Amino acid sequence: MMQPTDPSDRIVRRKLSDQVFDRLRDMIASGELPPGAPLPSERDLMERFGTGRPAVREALQHLHTMGLITISHGERSRVNALSADSVLSRVDDVARMLLSSEPDQLDHLKQARRMFECGLVRMAAQTATEDDVAELRDLIAAQRDCLGDAARFVTQDMAFHARIAAISGNPILVATSQSMLRWLFQYHGVLLHWSGNEQVTLREHEAITDLIAAHDPDGAVAAMQAHLDRSVGLYAHQNAQG
Known part of the structure; x- marks a missing residue:
């Protein structure tokens, strides 16, 4: 009989929005989305990642809260230039x-x-x-x-x-x-x-x-x-x- 597993061995199902956030953050860090660049539209992101609009919007809001992007109503979100002060x-x-x-x-x-x-x-x-x-x-x-x-x-x-x-x-x-x-x-x-x-x-x-x-x-x-x-x-x- 198998012994009880260590909690660290358990596979945790991550939220889709967290996975979208990680992908977008990696795109910013790698320079694929450089400072000042517009992000793809929500629809394009939905198609690229195979997720619904709520997951994309939650990920974008998280990026905005962290200061990585700026969300403007009626316009495409843009990548912020990072500095020590910001x-x-x-x-x-x-x-x-x-x-x-x-x-x-x-x-x-x-x-x-x-x-x-x-x-x-x-x-x-x-x-x-x-x-x-x-x-x-x-x-x-x-x-x-x-x-x-x-x-x-x-x-x-x-x-x-x-x-x-x-x-x-x-x-x-x-x-x-x-x-x-x-x-x-x-x-x-x-x-x-x-x-x-x-x-x-x-x-x-x-x-x-x-x-x-x-x-x-x-x-x-x-x-x-x-x-x-x-x-x-x-x-x-x-x-x-x-």
Whole structure:
């Protein structure tokens, strides 16, 4: 008598829509359907895969949800061009839910950002060009012009940190930095603006930029650490502010 089989040995019947999804995803990954290309019509897909319209539509919706295609009513669906930023932006809603449902995760995010930003500023101090430094100084000047306007001040703050990440020339690092900033500032309602401390923020940004310009990695890291550590106690959830 045969012994009971291991659950992993069982053959699972997969939904037709999942199989259609896999085929379309493979066509996108292989380049058969390159970025910008229109997908075949629903009828063509039904004939090609031998399935009904519901399976095709469910597969297309799944691809759309993942950001692989764009569905436009009255037009053919098209393949999206993928980038590190477009991929990471897809988890924004999940990050917002995580931070809202588990407040302790905010501390973890701030710790991760501190480590990440210190690594980025070290790279910037090692490789920054005169143009990079000039752009950082322009961003500080633009942030100074935003004094009195909290929303614009925060936007320029994000732009300054994003520009430091951009010096790396690594699109994955840039996209990750921008995602962390979005999660902190937008989705969790965190503000880097607090009454009476804007000038301190500007001076710290200037000090960081000076150290990048001097190609002093250790000094730049220490300045960034002090900047972020000072900010930690001043983060506030928008909802708590009324």
